[in-house]
Amino acid sequence: xxxxxxxxxxxxxxxxxxxxxxxxxNLNHDAMYxxxxxxxxxxxxxxxxxxxxxxxxGDIAEGYSVxxxxxxxxxxxxxxxxxxxTAFYLCASSIPYRGYGYTFGSGTRxxxx
Amino acid sequence: KQEVTQIPAALSVPExxxxxxxxxxxxxxxxxxxxxxxDPGKGLTSLLLIQxxxxxxxxxxxxxxxxxxSGRSTLxxxxxxxxxxATYLCAVRFIIQGAQKLVFGQGTRLTINP
Numbered sequence: 497x498x499x500x501x502x503x504x505x506x507x508x509x510x511x512x513x514x515x516x517x518x519x520x521x522n523l524n525h526d527a528m529y530x531x532x533x534x535x536x537x538x539x540x541x542x543x544x545x546x547x548x549x550x551x552x553x554g555d556i557a558e559g560y561s562v563x564x565x566x567x568x569x570x571x572x573x574x575x576x577x578x579x580x581x582t583a584f585y586l587c588a589s590s591i592p593y594r595g596y597g598y599t600f601g602s603g604t605r606x607x608x609x
Numbered sequence: 610k611q612e613v614t615q616i617p618a619a620l621s622v623p624e625x626x627x628x629x630x631x632x633x634x635x636x637x638x639x640x641x642x643x644x645x646x647x648d649p650g651k652g653l654t655s656l657l658l659i660q661x662x663x664x665x666x667x668x669x670x671x672x673x674x675x676x677x678x679s680g681r682s683t684l685x686x687x688x689x690x691x692x693x694x695a696t697y698l699c700a701v702r703f704i705i706q707g708a709q710k711l712v713f714g715q716g717t718r719l720t721i722n723p
Contacts, residue, residue, distance in 0.1 A: 502652075529711075536715070537715075538698075538713050538714065538715040538716065539698075539713040541710075541711075584650075586652055586653065588653075592709070595640070595641065595660060597641065597643045597655055597658040598643060598655070598700070598711060599655065600652045600653040600654075601652050602651060603650075603651065603652045605650070
């Protein structure tokens with residue numbers, strides 16, 4: 497079945513450490529997105545990519561980095577510069593034409609310890 | 610600024626009732642609107658996608674309507690069941706200067722009581 501796979505499901509980060517969240521899709525979608533979800537704040541866009549080797553900052557990109565070397569993969573690195581990284585992270589993909597909807601992965605919960 | 614609002618924030622009803630969830634948005638320049646379901650600690654599951662040229666979409670007990678001119682959408686759930694308990698999110702794909710942006714509402718947390 498086609499879909500989006502996020503790993504790991506749970507991730508713990510020590511202070512000052514960088515961690516990378518994985519997102520892989522086999523839907524042949526051109527566009528991929530990373531969202532952060534906090535209680536009471538809804539989903540906020542971190543980064544998005546509409547084509548391989550290109551990506552754009554979203555609304556809350558500070559402290560995060562991404563790469564898009566393959567169409568199927570869009571990993572997110574949470575750097576030590578992100579002061580409040582504890583959150584639920586969701587990856588999504590879509591075909592960037594007006595008629596298509598978004599498909600989401602199952603999420604990664606990141607906790608600072 | 611493009612914004613999406615969902616009212617109410619939480620709703621609790623007895624099993625078997627029909628119910629309506631509301632979504633409003635600030636700009637009529639949209640590509641489409643998508644309703645999602647989210648269970649606690651899980652990702653988002655797409656329920657219905659309505660294009661800007663459509664008035665409604667149906668899937669089983671779910672019916673979503675779209676009134677682009679008034680900036681409103683409703684999700685109607687018929688004969689509610691305890692398994693329908695979840696958070697329901699509305700997401701609007703806005704047209705912004707030829708580009709697009711998906712904006713989410715904050716969701717309605719639905720509880721169906723047996």
